[in-house]
Amino acid sequence: MxxxxxxxxxxxxxxxxxxxxxxxxxxxxxxxxxxxxxxxxxxxxxxxxxxxxxxxxxxxxxxxxxxxxxxxSTNKTDFFREPKHFDYLREQILPTLEREKRIRIWSSACSTGEEPYTIAITLHEHVKNPASWEMDILASDISTRVLAHAAAGLYGEDRITTVSPDIARRHFLKGRGKSAGLVKVKPHLSKLIKFRRLNLMSDTFPIKSPLDLIFCRNVMIYFDRPTQERLIAKFHRYLKPGGHLFIGHSESLQWIKHDFTTIAPTIYRKDL
Ligand SMILES: C[S@@+](CC[C@H](N)C(=O)[O-])C[C@H]1O[C@@H](n2cnc3c(N)ncnc32)[C@H](O)[C@@H]1O
Missing domain, CATH: 1.10.155.10 (Chemotaxis receptor methyltransferase CheR, N-terminal domain)
Structure with a gap:
């Protein structure tokens, strides 16, 4: 009723x-x-x-x-959701950082964690000698419930159907006995990620070093235009010159004022 x-x-x-x-x-x-x-x-x-x-x-x-x-609201998310962003990270961003061997990424509405773990998998799969890199992924959300799930890194096997079997074998442990039907993210991925409760409405965020990349996907769609504009200006401040912002495929910065250069419909770059 x-x-x-x-x-x-x-x-x-x-x-x-x-x-x-x-x-x-x-x-x-x-x-x-x-x-x-x-x-x-x-x-x-x-x-x-x-x-x-x-x-x-x-x-x-x-x-x-x-x-x-x-x-x-919705917490819907998936591993390798909107895969073009991970292709772009692999093909366009990682090669430019090969000499520095350092990357800082923020997954800013990470929900239950599939997005930051996909980022970590992409880094591990596509840089030479990952152990020689400094990789930091900040994963945040406003919801403590989804963050607890994300930090546990435990998923039903049906959640990783978008991950190829080879990649799944390298990055997930398969549950046995009481945990049959579950998979757990391996520690080499989880150790790259810090989970924090952050509200995108805050004026400032606890981020000290400028970022190479911000993911803000499938949350701005719930915000009105002035809120989106303020958020995009904050993201601009926290990125390095040349850093990128990825937004969701059904979102656009077309109607709001911003200082980014549009690279593709959902990929934006802060000018050098
Ligand atoms: C649909 S999920 C997006 C997950 C992931 N980024 C993706 O694209 O698959 C939207 C997330 O935004 C979070 N959210 C909503 N308002 C927020 C806010 N003000 N600050 C931070 N996160 C927020 C929700 O809790 C939810 O987990």
Whole structure:
């Protein structure tokens, strides 16, 4: 059974979501909010959206806000999702860093980790002597739930069907016994990645050295144009001259002001 929602209750939830995460729901998504959150209200034995809003805002741990955000947004992701970006990393970016042997990458809305692990696999597969490189991957998301999954590096076997069997053998351990049907990312990949909770709405990020590459894929689509513009300007600041930004295939910087050079529809470069 779904709970009824008043316009005022909807507006309060929508405003909270926007202020805290930048996700813009639009004025008429009441039915989405009702269908996605009603089950949670039932679990908590709460009988109205007004009472649920109070619970979310009074939970100082932020746990219920994360729960609400996870239910209202999507965490959908895959290993080697939108593979052209990994081809570009391999073919165009890695050769330019061959002398320096140092690369810093930020997967800025990493969800359950498939994106940063795919980056780590690409680095391991395509640089000569990976041990001689300094490789740092920062993987962040606003949701502590998806980050815990990402940091565990544990997936159902069905999640790696987009990974070739050879690559899977080199980079995943196959579960046996109680863990049959599961795979775990091998330590040579996980040690390259730091997982952190970061909100893309923050004015600054704890990033000290300029980055070679930022992945910000399939999250900006939920933000309105002014929020996207502010975020893209921040990314520009954190990249090295010549550094790249990858965005999702259904996203575009076409309508926003920015200082990047467009290399391909979802690939942008900061000028030297
Ligand atoms: C659809 S997933 C994208 C995963 C991955 N980048 C990909 O393309 O496969 C979107 C992620 O953005 C995260 N997210 C939403 N708002 C955010 C914010 N303000 N700051 C950081 N992450 C956010 C969500 O928690 C979710 O995990």
């Amino acid at each position: 779904d709970y009824p929602i008043t316009k005022q209750e909807y507006d309060r939830i929508r405003t909270l979501l926007y202020q805290e995460s930048g996700i813009s729901l639009g004025e008429n998504k009441q039915s989405l909010v009702v269908s996605r959150l009603s089950k949670r209200l039932r679990e908590l034995e709460i009988d109205s959206f007004a009472a649920y809003y109070d619970q979310v805002t009074q939970d100082d741990s932020g746990g219920e806000f994360t729960r609400m955000l996870d239910l209202l």
